[in-house]
Amino acid sequence: MSVLRLECTKCEQTFAPGKVWNLCTACQAPLFARYDLERAARTLRKEALPGRERSMWRYHEVLPVDDPAHRLSLGEGFTPLLSAPRLGSWLGLQRVLVKDESGNPTGSFKARGLSAAVSMAKALGAKAVCLPSAGNAGSALAAYAARGGLEAHVFVPKDIASLFLMETRAYGAHVETVEGLISDAGRVCAGLAKEHGWYECATLKEPYRVEGKKTMGYELAEQLGWTLPDVILYPTGGGTGLIGMWKAFEEMEAMGLIGAKRPRMVAVQAEGCAPIVKAHAEGKPDAPMWQGATTHAHGLRVPKALGDFLILRAVKDSHGTAVSVTEEEIVQGTKDIAAAEGLFVAPEGGACVAALKKLHAAGDVKPEETVVVFNTGTGFKYVENMAPLW
């Protein structure tokens, strides 16, 4: 079995793999999967990778799901890392790269985490899965549940764009709209999960979504010839991707694939919902619930992240920072990258472009540094939501 044990990210208590776990039973913090990295390193070698499958499962030694037949895959991951020379030159930077997650199944990076989590749910015997979502996680859950023949239940805020409802229901999922934010949807979901015995896939509430997401870190290293960029800008709602990449860097170093150098991790949020930015500025180890959260970038409308302390720790340890941008800046960022590079990105991607402008203006990025901007999803799913602002 590739996963040796599950380990609490706070109190380090360990749990045996092979059965369903959610949060740490002692301290209610998220669990991380831990692998025998020495064994993994024997086959996960740089020279072995080029011939492997064109999906995140190319790193199967450090992923859960041992039996390939149990992997529910729609071709997620191994997305392009695009050079953005025209955008870079507009910004006065020499090497801007875009990790473009828009081509993933269901149109966003959520596919990675949910491919891993739903595969594990099925392997562990679950018949039904559920989560609260701003939209993309719900549709990804539903797609992989369809692929695996599982029942899916998705809980979304009432103001969600109608496309997500149509898509998620097309996959056969039950979708319930909830008054309020994703945190409110989460409460309803958790209650019903307990009542019906559904496998709960809320962000970091089970240990495998972050495993799928961490593959973004492996891909960056592989695509950059086993080096890492100087700076990574990541749109941070629940923050699983940022947390996952930070975990991936640690694993890769332990396996001898990269050295000790780390990128500066920049958490990008919207001014209307910036709990991480606030907590980072105040030097706090965790981020209290943000009151009155609002932004059109629905993936960033997460008032309280379960992994707040992990995000803040990675930002701090990497000498990175956290930046917020306005709604107008998000729209302008989206327009800039479309006109410069032909990429129609999600507003969360636009937020990172806007944040990069700010960082550069503040002298926090040097012109010669290698900067990776994440676009976490396609803009096509946000047209209903964003069009009024254009």
Place this chain on the structure above:
Amino acid sequence: MSVLRLECTKCEQTFAPGKVWNLCTACQAPLFARYDLERAARTLRKEALPGRERSMWRYHEVLPVDDPAHRLSLGEGFTPLLSAPRLGSWLGLQRVLVKDESGNPTGSFKARGLSAAVSMAKALGAKAVCLPSAGNAGSALAAYAARGGLEAHVFVPKDIASLFLMETRAYGAHVETVEGLISDAGRVCAGLAKEHGWYECATLKEPYRVEGKKTMGYELAEQLGWTLPDVILYPTGGGTGLIGMWKAFEEMEAMGLIGAKRPRMVAVQAEGCAPIVKAHAEGKPDAPMWQGATTHAHGLRVPKALGDFLILRAVKDSHGTAVSVTEEEIVQGTKDIAAAEGLFVAPEGGACVAALKKLHAAGDVKPEETVVVFNTGTGFKYVENMAPLW
């Protein structure tokens, strides 16, 4: 230079590469690029491919654009060939595969052809490019033009979904809506192209879009271990992809990558616009203009294809067929593949699922045959268009 010459697909007259050509100057038929395949075969070897880049440019020996610096790429191609076991079992077929083009840049297979064509336009010195479009070709043209810093002009039918206008304009293109169908838009485009000296990228009116599209054929072979499927279902509007794959099979055989066996090529159309189906049934070598064309699958609303004789020839020579489906069947096909496999496909992809049902019911596909269904784009771009039918 990889392209040796351009050759008329009707009268076989040849033209020197390295300058702008549209249709054959003698007979007005489309031109094909011809390569030194003996030379290409020396490096385009099966064992060389696994380590190559994850895009259609992995087959660069048989693509135009010699200087890699001239390739305008957003990571197009090398899309997943997904097994569809649950859909297959619903249909009573043992091996159904989906070539899923939805993850391409700009969300459709159009990215392939326009990556090649716009790259060549720029390499040949063009400052502005143009085409008529049902939506996806226009947005792909605009994206690659943005990437290359070229001016783009797109002509679309007036009833196009608003998303395409927003997307295409975000890339900086000039978009003009035209009363009528794509054929009407084509007339306006051709007139203005002549007047202003724009490089015209209408389907098969220049020789390079089909080169990008043909890579779908190379990928099928590579992904199937250098064999070809028994049957290919392809949604056929302009038909460049079908024509391109047929050309690819010929090239691959000449290079010794595959044998003489060919798949049966099935052209799928909508009942409201089925010129190829009609011409095939009547045994004609070309397909007259279809009157009163109508279908919600806008990519299939092509009343007259410039390459009609090439489509009909490939269908006939492959012992394939041409099938039309109703609007209700298209919607049902789209719903079926979403619920069975977690794929939210374009209506053109849904049409192929529906056509496969018909073929199977008629005994035209055997249960043990390997069948590839094409999904040419993401369903996200069609929500405005299709939602009223759901």
